[in-house]
Amino acid sequence: MSEPEFDAEGYPTKATLRAVREWPIQTWADTEALLRFVGAAWSYPNYFVRLGRRKRPYRGATLERRWLVSTGGWSGNEDLIAAMQSNVMFWMLSWERSERGGHYEFRSR
Numbered sequence: 001m002s003e004p005e006f007d008a009e010g011y012p013t014k015a016t017l018r019a020v021r022e023w024p025i026q027t028w029a030d031t032e033a034l035l036r037f038v039g040a041a042w043s044y045p046n047y048f049v050r051l052g053r054r055k056r057p058y059r060g061a062t063l064e065r066r067w068l069v070s071t072g073g074w075s076g077n078e079d080l081i082a083a084m085q086s087n088v089m090f091w092m093l094s095w096e097r098s099e100r101g102g103h104y105e106f107r108s109r
Contacts, residue, residue, distance in 0.1 A: 004041035011076040012041045020083035023090065028109035031094045034087070035067055035108055038080050044072045064107045071102035078102065 005013040020041075023034045035050070042048040047070040071077040081104065085091050096105040 004037060006041075010043065012080060016041055017079055017083040020080060021086040023087055025087065025089040025093065028093070031090055031106075032065070032108040034084075034090055035094070035106060038084065039067075041080055042069075043074050043076055044070075047072050047077075064109050066096070067106040067108070069104045069106065073102060 001015065001019040004016045004019075006016070007013055020034065020038060023030070023037070025031060025034070039045070039048045039050070049068045051066045051068065069081075071081060081102075094106040094108060096107050098104050
């Protein structure tokens with residue numbers, strides 16, 4: 001699936017959520033692609049923010065991109081987060097932190 005699909009009420013379809021859960025993660029580029037896909041499905045796009053790259057000082061020249069994400073309390077966005085959590089490899093590599101109220105931080109390279 002190259003673009004997310006939505007039902008008549010604007011929620012991500014089951015096929016979209018399945019694509020997120022089953023997204024193959026083998027490289028950092030795959031995590032970036034999944035985050036872009038989810039960002040395209042996100043309601044309230046200004047709550048899905050990609051920040052510039054930064055150098056991780058304790059890992060030498062490794063550069064990473066941070067993503068700040070808030071669900072805004074919308075259940076469609078929370079469904080997307082649940083699908084991302086179900087993608088174990090993605091969650092292990094990209095999840096940085098969560099805060100009460102539906103706020104998340106992810107990383108990619």
